[in-house]
Amino acid sequence: MPRSRFAASLSTPKVEVAIDMGHPLLNVTVDGFLKIGTVAATRSAAEDVYHIVKKGSLSRHNVEQTLKKMCKEGAYWGTVAGVYVGMEYGMQRIRGTRDWKNAMIGGALTGALVSAASSNNKDKVVMDTITGGAIATAAEFLNYLI
Amino acid sequence: MPRSRFAASLSTPKVEVAIDMGHPLLNVTVDGFLKIGTVAATRSAAEDVYHIVKKGSLSRHNVEQTLKKMCKEGAYWGTVAGVYVGMEYGMQRIRGTRDWKNAMIGGALTGALVSAASSNNKDKVVMDTITGGAIATAAEFLNYLI
Structure with a gap:
């Protein structure tokens, strides 16, 4: 008598990408770009899926736009993350220790750099520097809490 | 012959606050509130200091406003962080492990809760849920990079 069996397994995606660039600074930067970009x-x-589901219709135009937006946002956040990770790595090498001050300085420099690259408003660059430092410090603190 | 000596030392502030509330969940929540609030x-x-220095004048009104803004922003971000830390702690207890999925679910729930508490727009709540999950996942990844 034939028996049918059904086995299902649900596994969440593993995010593991490693590309060896030959230098630790490049490695962490590329790693940061890929992970945060993803x-x-x-x-x-x-x-976009939420918007499409809500509207109830899916056209080719939607899919194209979604893909474009994914690439754009992924590249932007990936770049910011890559710069930040590189900065924090540099801070670690310069200061010789690893603590929240690395994160603060790295975040502030990243905020300054990204802001200066995308706008000419000096006030906005200063604000982004402060905000970048604050966000990085907060993320670093959250780390050690749990 | 008298000699004068001058010794200066610069030390960065230590952020160490610990209040025992008798339960680990309360402890991490209060800890998150205090640290991120700070x-x-x-x-x-x-x-505000940047704005005051730029304007070149300091009045009593400025100081009062700055203090008020500090309390308001500190309380807001502290609350968000406390909710997030509590959520991630809860996830950790329920799931029994600690990985980026905890951060993602905790961040999404925090985004949903904070957004639902402050606005009635359903679309905005969904967007904030997604963004909360993404930010928490990104912060968790950055952790392991460096």
Whole structure:
């Protein structure tokens, strides 16, 4: 008597990408770009899927736009993350220790750099520097809490 | 012959606050509130100091406003962080492990809760849920990079 069996397994995606660039600074930077870029692209896709599901219709135009937005957001956040990771790595090498001050300085420099690259408003660059430092410090603190 | 000596030492502030509330969940929540609240208040103060220095004048009104803004921002970000830390702690207890999925779910729930508490727009709540999950996942990834 034939028996049928059904086995299903649900596994969440593993995010493991490693590309060896030959130098630790490049490695962490590329790693940061890829990982945070993936997160940002996923977030962008999830947002668009919600909008499409809500509207109830899916056209080729939607899919194209979603893909474009995913690439754009992924590249932007990936770049920011890559710069930040590189900065924090540099801070670690210069200061010789690893603590929240690395994160603060790295975040502030990243905020300054990204802001200066995208706008000419001096006030905005200063604000982004302060905000970048604050966000990085907060993320670093959250780390050690749990 | 008298000799004068001058010794200066510069030490950065240590952020160490620990209040025992008798339960680990309360402990991490209060800890998150205090630490992230401090970061947010400092950021707010730094922003205002920049504006005051730029304007070149300091009045009593400025100081009062800065203090008020510090308290408001500190309380807001502290609450968000406390909710997030509590959520991630809860996830950790329920799932029994600690990985980026905890951060993602905790961040998404925090985004949903904070957004639902402050607005009635359903679309905005969904977007904030997605963004909360993405930010928490990104912060968790950055952790392991460096």
